Amino acid sequence: MELLVDGLWQDITQRVMTRDSGQISITRGQTSEGQQPSPGSCTFQLNNRDGLFSTANAMSPYWGKIGRNTQIRVSVAKGDDRSYRFWGEVSAWPEDWDGTNTDVWVDVEAAGILQRLSQGQTPLRSTMYRGLTSMATTPPVAYWPCEDGEASTSLASASGGTAMKLVGSPKLASDTGFLCSTALPVMAGGSFVGKVPTYTVTGESQIRFLMQLPTAPPNATQLVKVAATGTVAFWAASYGTGGGLALRGLDTDGLTVLYDTGFIVFQVDGQRLYVSMDLTQAGANVNWTMSVVNTETGVGSILSGTFNTVTVGRLTTVTVTPGQTIADGIFGHISVQNDVTNLFDLIGQVTAFVGEAAGARIARLCSEQGVNFVPVGTSSQDSMGPQLPNTFLALVQECVDVDQGILFERETAFGLAYRSRTSLYSITPTVTLSYPANHLSAVPKPVPDDQNTRNQWTLARPNGSSATFTQDTGPMRPLDPPNGVGLYSDSATVNVQSDDDLYQHAAWRVHLGTVNEPRYPATTVNLARPVMAPQRVAALNVLFGSRFVISSPPQRVGGDISQITIGIQETLTHFEHVLTYVGRPESPYRVAITDDPATARPDTGGSQLGADMGPADGTALVQVTGTTLWTTDAGDFPFDVTIAGERMTVTGITGAASPQTFSVTRSVNGVSKSHQVGEAVSLFTPMLIAL
Structure with a gap:
C-alpha cells in the first residue's frame, strides 16, 4: 500500500490493519453483465495511534500534505515484479477509536477516477x-x-x-x-x-x-x-x-x-x-x-x-x-x-468530428480533459456521429455504446483505459482454471436466466432514422416455446455516423443477446491456496477483457466454461488473496475472418441426422437441408460439430450428394447418448463472419 505524498510514493503497508472488523477490499469494473462500469473502490483500515493520518494534527509529518483526493495504489508481488490491483484517491480520512483511546484507526475508502469524473453535470461546450x-x-x-x-x-x-x-x-x-x-x-x-x-x-x-x-x-x-x-x-x-x-x-x-x-x-x-x-x-x-x-x-x-x-x-x-x-x-x-x-x-x-472513430474520440476527449488514458488492443474504427454538448462521461459512453467495448479504470495509473470490441475477438485464455484440480475456491453458479436476452433490437440515430434486427432462426428466435423463447425486444439511440450503420449495430446487439448458454457472474479463486501456486501469475494477469476458462466442469453444465472479464473483486488479508472475476459469455466473440483458412468455416445453412445413432456409433448419416454440402477435402479436417448437446470431432466425410457420411470421435465434451433421426447437426460454436 503506497500513498502519494509530495510527489513521492510512501510505503504505508505496515500501517494497514486486517482484522475481524476489516480487510482490504477492492472492487473494479462492472458488478454484473449489462451494467456500466462503476467507480472502483478500495476500503481498508490504517493504524493511526500516533496521529500520522490525522489531517488536523500539526505534529504529523503528513500535515498539510494529505487530504482530499490524495492518490493511493495497491500492489502485490508477482515474481520479480508488482501486480497493481488498484489506483485511486482518498477523498476523506475519517478517524475512529475505542473508549480507551488506545485503538485508533482511520477507515479509508478510496475511489477510482470515475468517482471524480462523475461529479458535476456541466456539459462540455460546442x-x-x-x-x-x-x-x-x-x-x-x-x-x-x-x-x-x-x-x-x-x-x-x-x-x-x-x-x-x-x-x-x-x-x-x-x-x-x-x-x-x-x-x-x-x-x-x-x-x-x-x-x-x-x-x-x-x-x-x-x-x-x-x-x-x-x-x-x-x-x-x-x-x-x-x-x-x-x-x-x-x-x-x-x-x-x-x-x-x-x-x-x-x-x-x-x-x-x-x-x-x-x-x-x-x-x-x-x-x-x-x-x-x-x-x-x-x-x-x-x-x-x-x-x-x-x-x-x-x-x-x-x-x-x-x-x-x-x-x-x-x-x-x-x-x-x-x-x-x-x-x-x-x-x-x-x-x-x-x-x-x-x-x-x-x-x-x-464538422463536429462527424466520422471520427469511436476509439479516437475517447482518446481525444480524455486528452482535452487532462485525463490519463490508454487504448488496449486494436483501436475501434466504428464511425461516430457529431459530438454535441454533453458531459464528459456521457460523450465517452456514447463511444462505448457504439463500439460495444469495455471502458475501465487503469490499475497502473490514475486514469482510464478502453478495450475495443474488435480486440475481444478470438482471444486466447489468460488463465485456465481446472475444476477437477480444485483451482476454484467456490463452486461457479450458472444463472440460466433471461436478464440479458434480447432477440430483437431497434436502434435509432439522433435526429436520424432507425433500423430493426430480429433473430429469426435458432432456439432463441421470438416464437413461442418450444419453437423459440418468445419476443425479447429492446431499443436504444446510438450516435453512429450514418443511418446505414444502424442495421449492423442492431444485429451485433442481437448476437450478444441470443447467447444460448447460462451466465456465470462470479468465479472465485484464492491465490493463497497451494494448488493455485502454478496459476498465480496468470490469475493476476486477468484484466478487463481478458478471457478465463474453467476446464472440465461437471458434464451436466455442458462443457468448458469460457468467460470475458468485465469486473474484478478481491479481498486481501495477511493470509489470503481472494479474486472474484465478474464474467460474461466469451462465445459471441469467436469470429471467423473471411479468406482465413484457420477460422473461416461457414456452416451449411442446415443439416440433420438422416438415421438414428447409438451412443457408441463412430459414423453419422447427415442429411443436408440447405443448399451447400459439407466439405470432403482431407485438409479441412478435423473440426467439431454438435448434435443435441453432444460434441463430436469429425475426422472425415464421404459422399458427393446428400446424405453424407461423417466419421466422428464421440463424447468430446463428456456427453454420450443416442440420437434420433432429424436432430440438428451444426458446427461447434457457429462463428460470426467479420468482414
Whole structure:
C-alpha cells in the first residue's frame, strides 16, 4: 500500500490493519453483465495511534500534505515484479477509536477516477467553442461565440473583451442547424457590432465566422465588415449573385471600393460554411486569402492573391451584416486573430468530428480533459456521429455504446483505459482454471436466466432514422416455446455516423443477446491456496477483457466454461488473496475472418441426422437441408460439430450428394447418448463472419 505524498510514493503497508472488523477490499469494473462500469473502490483500515493520518494534527509529518483526493495504489508481488490491483484517491480520512483511546484507526475508502469524473453535470461546450478557446496555436484576440440565449441583450465575449452590441432585433438562439454549435442567431434585419481589444500588431490579420444564407441577398451585400487602422479604413466580405464572395478594401465611407478580389465562385447559397478572411502584410503590399469550408462535408475552397501598395494596421471593430438587410441569414463564432493559421487546423471542430472513430474520440476527449488514458488492443474504427454538448462521461459512453467495448479504470495509473470490441475477438485464455484440480475456491453458479436476452433490437440515430434486427432462426428466435423463447425486444439511440450503420449495430446487439448458454457472474479463486501456486501469475494477469476458462466442469453444465472479464473483486488479508472475476459469455466473440483458412468455416445453412445413432456409433448419416454440402477435402479436417448437446470431432466425410457420411470421435465434451433421426447437426460454436 503506497500513498502519494509530495510527489513521492510512501510505503504505508505496515500501517494497514486486517482484522475481524476489516480487510482490504477492492472492487473494479462492472458488478454484473449489462451494467456500466462503476467507480472502483478500495476500503481498508490504517493504524493511526500516533496521529500520522490525522489531517488536523500539526505534529504529523503528513500535515498539510494529505487530504482530499490524495492518490493511493495497491500492489502485490508477482515474481520479480508488482501486480497493481488498484489506483485511486482518498477523498476523506475519517478517524475512529475505542473508549480507551488506545485503538485508533482511520477507515479509508478510496475511489477510482470515475468517482471524480462523475461529479458535476456541466456539459462540455460546442466543438467550435472548445476549439477556439483552447487553440494549440495563437488564440483569438477577439471571439464572440454568439451562442447566447434568446433573451440576451448582447453577445458575450469568450476572449475577455467586451460583448457585441445588438442592433435591431435579431432572433437569438433560433437556428440549430450547425452541429458544431449550439443555437445561433437569425439576423432578422439586425446587426452585431463588436470592439476588438488592443493587441500586438504582427502583420497578420484573420477574421473567421460561421455563416448560412438560406435566401440569397442582393448583389454586393456586405456580410462582415472590419474597421482597421491602416491605409484602408474597412475590409469586408461581400456577397455576389450566384453564391460568390469577395474580399474588398473600402474607403472611410465604408462603401467606396478601393481593393477588390472580384467575386469568387464559392457557391455559398444555402450552404453551412466556415468563412475565413486572411490578410498578411508583405512589405508595402498585402497578401490576401479568401476561403470557405463546408461544415457538413469538411470540403474547403481557397483563393489567394495580392493587393499592392496598402497596409492593414490593427483591426478595431467587427460588424456583422452592417446594412441590416439580411432576414434569414445565420452568423456565429466570429473570431479575430493576429496570426494567419491553416484553414483546416480546426476541421474536426468545424464538422463536429462527424466520422471520427469511436476509439479516437475517447482518446481525444480524455486528452482535452487532462485525463490519463490508454487504448488496449486494436483501436475501434466504428464511425461516430457529431459530438454535441454533453458531459464528459456521457460523450465517452456514447463511444462505448457504439463500439460495444469495455471502458475501465487503469490499475497502473490514475486514469482510464478502453478495450475495443474488435480486440475481444478470438482471444486466447489468460488463465485456465481446472475444476477437477480444485483451482476454484467456490463452486461457479450458472444463472440460466433471461436478464440479458434480447432477440430483437431497434436502434435509432439522433435526429436520424432507425433500423430493426430480429433473430429469426435458432432456439432463441421470438416464437413461442418450444419453437423459440418468445419476443425479447429492446431499443436504444446510438450516435453512429450514418443511418446505414444502424442495421449492423442492431444485429451485433442481437448476437450478444441470443447467447444460448447460462451466465456465470462470479468465479472465485484464492491465490493463497497451494494448488493455485502454478496459476498465480496468470490469475493476476486477468484484466478487463481478458478471457478465463474453467476446464472440465461437471458434464451436466455442458462443457468448458469460457468467460470475458468485465469486473474484478478481491479481498486481501495477511493470509489470503481472494479474486472474484465478474464474467460474461466469451462465445459471441469467436469470429471467423473471411479468406482465413484457420477460422473461416461457414456452416451449411442446415443439416440433420438422416438415421438414428447409438451412443457408441463412430459414423453419422447427415442429411443436408440447405443448399451447400459439407466439405470432403482431407485438409479441412478435423473440426467439431454438435448434435443435441453432444460434441463430436469429425475426422472425415464421404459422399458427393446428400446424405453424407461423417466419421466422428464421440463424447468430446463428456456427453454420450443416442440420437434420433432429424436432430440438428451444426458446427461447434457457429462463428460470426467479420468482414
